[in-house]
Amino acid sequence: MDDLEQTTLDELGPIDFFVIEFPESHLTGEGLLALVELVDRGIIRVLDLVFVERRSDGTTVRLHLDEQDHRPVLAQFTGASSGLVGDDDLTVIGEILEPGTWAAVLVYENTWAAPLGRALRRAGGQLVAGGRIPVQAILAVLDDIEADSGTDHRLVERA
Template sequence: MAETSLDELGPVDFVIVEFPKDQSNFTGEMVDELVRLVDAGTIRIIDILILAKGDDGVVEAMELSDMDELGALQKIEAELAELLAEDDVLHLSAAMDPGSTAGVLVYENLWAAPFASAARRAGGQLIANGRIPIQAIIASLEADQTLERVGE
C-alpha cells in the first residue's frame, strides 16, 4: 500500500462473508479465487479480519498474522495495511449471528483506479456508491419473465 499515492487509488470496498456456527472454511476455493483476483491485478487487499462472535455476543477479531496456517494467503498477508480498528470491528460484527464466524475483506478496486484518478483530476468526487444484491437482480428478472409470459 505504501507505494501507491492517494491520487492513484481506486475505489475501496469491503465485504463480509458469514459462516454459521461450526461451518467456517477460509481455505480452498475461496482463497484460490481471492489470490487469483490479486494476481490478475483486479484488486489489492488492504485488510482481512476473521471475526468470531460467541453465543454470548462477544466478538473476537483475528488478523491474518494471528493465524497459524495461511497457505496461499501468506503472500497477501505480507502486504496488508491492517486498516480496521476496534470500533470498525464492533460495527462490522453487529449483523453477525451469535456463534457465527465471518471473514472481512477490505480491498481496492485496481481495475477502476485509472477512472477514479481521472475523475478526481477533473474535479469530481464520489458522492455515493452501492451494490445491488444478486437476489434482487434474480427476482427482478424472474418478475420480468412472468410479465412477458402473461402478456403473450
C-alpha cells in the same frame, strides 16, 4: 501488500468492503484462493483482511492470521492491514454475527477502476452516487421484466 499511505489520492481506485459470515466448521479455502487470484491478476488490492469470531458465549475476538496455520492460503495475507478496520468496527461486526460463527472482513481497492477514475477526475468528473446492487435484486427485476408485470424498477434511489 502495498502501503496505502504511499498511494496518492489520484492513483486510488474505488475502495469497498464486505463482511462474510461463516459457520465455524465450514471453511474450505475456496474463497481465499479466488481472492488470491484477483490480487495476482491486479484486479484488486487487499488493504485489510481481518477475521473475527463470535463465540457461543457471545464474546467477540479478533483472530490473527498466524493462529490460522492450518489454512496455509492465509499466510499470503499476513500483514494485510492498513488499519482501516478498527476495534469499533469489529465490535459492530461482532454484534451482527450469530454466536458460534466467524467472519472475514475484507477492505479492498478496485485497482481495475483506477485508470478510469483518474481520467474522469482530470475531465472534471465527480462521483455523486454509487452503490452495489445485490444479485438477488437483479434476478427479481429480470423475473418481473420477463413476466411483463409493468412494475416500475429503480436501481438508483434519491438520497
